[in-house]
Amino acid sequence: MVTQAATERDVVLRVNDLRTYFQTRWGTVKAVDGISFDLRRGETLGIVGESGSGKSVTMLSLMRLIPMPPGRIVSGSIMLDGEDLLQLSDGEMNRVRGSKIALIIQDPMTSLNPVFTIGNQVSEAIAIHQNIPKRSVMEQALSVLRKVNIPAAESRMRDYPHQLSGGMRQRVVGAIGISCQPQVLIADEPTTSLDVTIQAQYLALLKELQQDSNVALIFITHDFGIVAKMCDRVAVMYAGRIVEQGSVRDIFNRPSHPYTEALLASVPRMEEDVDRLYSIEGQPPTLHDLPPGCPFADRCQYVMERCREEYPTRTTISEGHDASCWRLI
Amino acid sequence: MTTANAIVPESGAPASGGNALLEAVGLKKYFPVTKGLLISKTTGHIKAVDGVSFELRPGETLGIVGESGCGKSTTAKMMLMLEDPTEGFIRFEGSEIRATDAATRREYRRSVQAVFQDPWSSLNPRMRVKDLIAEPMVINWEISRSEIQERVLKLLNDVGLSAYHANLYPHEFSGGQRQRLAIARALSLNPKVIVLDEPVSALDVSIRAQIMNLLKDLQAEYNVSYMLIAHHLATVRYMCTWVAVMYLGRIVELSPVKDLFANPSHPYTKALMSAALPSHPDTVQEEMILTGEVPSPLNPPPGCHFHTRCPFAMDHCGVDEPQVKEVGPGHTVSCHLF
Numbered sequence: 001m002v003t004q005a006a007t008e009r010d011v012v013l014r015v016n017d018l019r020t021y022f023q024t025r026w027g028t029v030k031a032v033d034g035i036s037f038d039l040r041r042g043e044t045l046g047i048v049g050e051s052g053s054g055k056s057v058t059m060l061s062l063m064r065l066i067p068m069p070p071g072r073i074v075s076g077s078i079m080l081d082g083e084d085l086l087q088l089s090d091g092e093m094n095r096v097r098g099s100k101i102a103l104i105i106q107d108p109m110t111s112l113n114p115v116f117t118i119g120n121q122v123s124e125a126i127a128i129h130q131n132i133p134k135r136s137v138m139e140q141a142l143s144v145l146r147k148v149n150i151p152a153a154e155s156r157m158r159d160y161p162h163q164l165s166g167g168m169r170q171r172v173v174g175a176i177g178i179s180c181q182p183q184v185l186i187a188d189e190p191t192t193s194l195d196v197t198i199q200a201q202y203l204a205l206l207k208e209l210q211q212d213s214n215v216a217l218i219f220i221t222h223d224f225g226i227v228a229k230m231c232d233r234v235a236v237m238y239a240g241r242i243v244e245q246g247s248v249r250d251i252f253n254r255p256s257h258p259y260t261e262a263l264l265a266s267v268p269r270m271e272e273d274v275d276r277l278y279s280i281e282g283q284p285p286t287l288h289d290l291p292p293g294c295p296f297a298d299r300c301q302y303v304m305e306r307c308r309e310e311y312p313t314r315t316t317i318s319e320g321h322d323a324s325c326w327r328l329i
Numbered sequence: 330m331t332t333a334n335a336i337v338p339e340s341g342a343p344a345s346g347g348n349a350l351l352e353a354v355g356l357k358k359y360f361p362v363t364k365g366l367l368i369s370k371t372t373g374h375i376k377a378v379d380g381v382s383f384e385l386r387p388g389e390t391l392g393i394v395g396e397s398g399c400g401k402s403t404t405a406k407m408m409l410m411l412e413d414p415t416e417g418f419i420r421f422e423g424s425e426i427r428a429t430d431a432a433t434r435r436e437y438r439r440s441v442q443a444v445f446q447d448p449w450s451s452l453n454p455r456m457r458v459k460d461l462i463a464e465p466m467v468i469n470w471e472i473s474r475s476e477i478q479e480r481v482l483k484l485l486n487d488v489g490l491s492a493y494h495a496n497l498y499p500h501e502f503s504g505g506q507r508q509r510l511a512i513a514r515a516l517s518l519n520p521k522v523i524v525l526d527e528p529v530s531a532l533d534v535s536i537r538a539q540i541m542n543l544l545k546d547l548q549a550e551y552n553v554s555y556m557l558i559a560h561h562l563a564t565v566r567y568m569c570t571w572v573a574v575m576y577l578g579r580i581v582e583l584s585p586v587k588d589l590f591a592n593p594s595h596p597y598t599k600a601l602m603s604a605a606l607p608s609h610p611d612t613v614q615e616e617m618i619l620t621g622e623v624p625s626p627l628n629p630p631p632g633c634h635f636h637t638r639c640p641f642a643m644d645h646c647g648v649d650e651p652q653v654k655e656v657g658p659g660h661t662v663s664c665h666l667f
Binding site: 196198248270 | 397503533534535536537538545562563564587602603604606607609610612618622
């Protein structure tokens with residue numbers, strides 16, 4: 001995957017200075033505050049962060065599914081295949097959403113409609129986006145279900161979601177995601193509700209699908225294990241901003257932002273004994289009342305005076321690897 | 330161990346016996362499946378736990394790992410006396426708990442406490458923190474108000490909170506802090522065992538290490554044993570002294586933690602390890618992705634429960650139940666390969 005991404009070098013998705021704010025009664029919540037990244041064909045980008053870091057709002061902004069109001073995409077651009085998604089009308093966006101950029105949501109229990117059959121829900125996406133006769137819609141739905149390795153796909157088409165296990169349901173959600181051969185597929189914690197052996201099956205399936213179609217994947221996750229297994233590049237988010245991004249090996253071998261470093265050190269490992277885990281003190285800050293300066297300052301073991309005054313500028317460490325920390329300057 | 334439990338393989342019981350604090354012997358829990366509204370009849374049983382034996386010694390941590398539906402939570406409930414076993418018994422400090430009088434059973438309930446997965450639903454939202462933590466002591470101990478007050482403050486301090494928090498309500502706390510409250514409450518009666526049911530999986534990544542370290546510190550300070558229910562192998566490796574791997578109601582492998590990770594023996598244990606996520610992109614993992622899903626406990630496969638998904642399955646695996654074999658000191662496996 002890495003080599004392919006390196007040779008083709010073609011950027012499918014370019015996000016520049018995206019800002020999504022929410023108006024609440026406590027004030028303006030800057031859920032996403034100026035993030036930029038590129039995504040290349042066939043590449044997998046992991047967006048890692050804790051709850052409240054803005055990773056899910058990033059995903060919703062990319063799909064333009066932010067509830068407005070209270071939310072608002074304040075500025076920035078999302079260039080998909082040369083087209084700025086933020087400039088499209090709602091009707092034009094409906095055409096793009098699901099066909100060029102698609103989404104696999106976290107919880108397969110709630111993302112499928114309980115009163116429609118599987119076949120119905122898979123073919124819906126195909127029928128909306130492709131102008132083809134009804135019979136071929138059903139054929140295509142069937143072939144997509146086969147692609148995600150659903151056993152006895154013909155009879156499963158007539159089943160309702162509750163008749164399927166969690167792993168199978170998540171496969172159906174995946175099938176809907178890839179049904180229109182999107183260029184970008186966003187997976188929002190797709191395996192958190194699955195058991196470990198089912199998770200392994202699902203991750204292997206996603207890799208296989210990616211190799212077949214060369215789709216660019218964005219993995220939204222809080223788990224560095226998934227990043228290590230699946231991703232080519234990583235963006236670490238904290239309090240609405242990307243604090244560090246780089247190739248997966250850069251991040252694991254040379255974590256440069258103290259938050260990345262601390263997060264990696266606080267995860268227990270299966271391969272070796274650790275006497276005591278490093279633990280990050282305190283809690284993530286609340287977003288409506290961020291201090292000036294670096295939001296991680298209160299929990300950072302290297303904090304300096306400057307950190308509390310001014311947000312650090314982005315510093316390049318090596319090609320494709322940058323972090324925002326005053327220590328690096 | 331006596332011959333009384335010849336019906337069940339003595340899976341788990343490490344050779345030493347003697348100094349076990351808490352012991353489960355051949356525990357089974359079958360839930361009847363009924364049909365019909367007025368004249369209901371039992372049509373089958375869900376064999377949630379199907380003959381499980383293990384022991385827990387003072388100051389140690391026993392981890393129980395497995396996927397959903399393997400019976401780990403039902404086992405925990407039986408240990409907490411929230412469910413009655415269909416068969417088998419639990420021994421605490423040498424005496425069988427269900428055969429004793431009410432006073433001893435009450436004493437058992439005091440000595441075995443629990444911390445649950447979700448601190449959002451396990452704390453009463455209408456009670457102040459000081460009352461939440463004091464409640465077990467008010468019910469069980471005859472001590473004065475000032476003594477209780479003093480102990481509440483000590484407990485808060487021990488779990489890393491301060492006296493100022495005593496007057497707040499649970500909703501004013503974050504997830505990690507709430508789990509600290511749940512731990513303080515569990516510790517309030519000086520228990521000998523705490524059952525931890527997925528204590529960190531509902532918390533944020535950066536908070537998990539705090540809670541795991543706190544639990545380890547408290548274990549040393551209060552000399553309490555833990556029974557940890559988890560699905561995350563790395564957490565188990567960090568926290569536990571013993572690990573039992575469960576599949577469809579049975580313990581397939583039980584071992585001291587070091588030995589289990591150095592030398593996983595049961596094919597299911599190996600599959601779990603290869604399915605676990607790596608901690609570094611360059612980690613080389615054995616590729617062993619299981620096909621299919623866990624069969625229904627309503628109608629578990631005959632013979633070895635795992636044979637339908639086992640890559641090493643032989644003909645007689647689907648016929649004979651495997652016996653428990655010792656492959657190392659205290660390390661037992663139920664598999665025909667051994």
